[in-house]
Amino acid sequence: MPSVEIYRYLTVRDKRVPLDIEGYLINLDDWSNDLAHAMAAEEGRELTEAHWEVIYVLRDFYKRFEMAPSMRPLVKAMAQAHGPEKGKSVYLMRLFPDSPAKVGARLAGLPKPANCL
Numbered sequence: 001m002p003s004v005e006i007y008r009y010l011t012v013r014d015k016r017v018p019l020d021i022e023g024y025l026i027n028l029d030d031w032s033n034d035l036a037h038a039m040a041a042e043e044g045r046e047l048t049e050a051h052w053e054v055i056y057v058l059r060d061f062y063k064r065f066e067m068a069p070s071m072r073p074l075v076k077a078m079a080q081a082h083g084p085e086k087g088k089s090v091y092l093m094r095l096f097p098d099s100p101a102k103v104g105a106r107l108a109g110l111p112k113p114a115n116c117l
Contacts, residue, residue, distance in 0.1 A: 012038045024106050031109025039107055047107070050086075051095055057081050058108040068105040070115035 007021040012035045018026040023039065025031060036055060040047050047055075057077050061069045069077060071089060079087020092100035101113045 010035070010038055010042070022106070022112065024112055025109050028109055028111070035109065036107045043103075045107075048095075051107075053082055053086070054078065054092065054095060054100070054104050055108045058104050058110060062108070062110050068108075068110040068113040069101060070113045071099075071101045074101050074104070 004020050004026055006018040006026055008019055009016040010019055011017070012032070015030075017030045017035060020026060037047060040051075045051075054074075058068065058074065060081075061067075061073065061077050071092075075087050075089050075092065077087075078092065085091065089100070092104075096103040105111065105113055
């Protein structure tokens with residue numbers, strides 16, 4: 001794994017968690033629900049049950065394939081896990097308007113998806 005420079009720290013429950021310049025975790029094992037809430041709050045986001053569904057689908061995808069999904073695989077994984085109405089890019093864009101795959105992966109404590117700019 002390539003060395004990534006620590007850009008800043010986020011403190012959650014008295015633990016300093018290092019982040020890279022784009023806000024992704026340096027150490028994936030540092031992830032927790034509390035950390036995801038803190039990261040979202042910094043961005044002015046409130047995580048709803050719908051957000052958590054996406055976050056857990058992302059984490060499951062990473063566990064199975066050892067990579068964070070780009071948008072198309074994320075849409076497919078959401079459809080498989082939660083049905084066709086949630087497996088649409090329009091649905092995901094409402095939850096994460098900036099970039100569902102990229103923002104979702106960051107909040108899920110995963111590396112940046114390879115095909116996301």
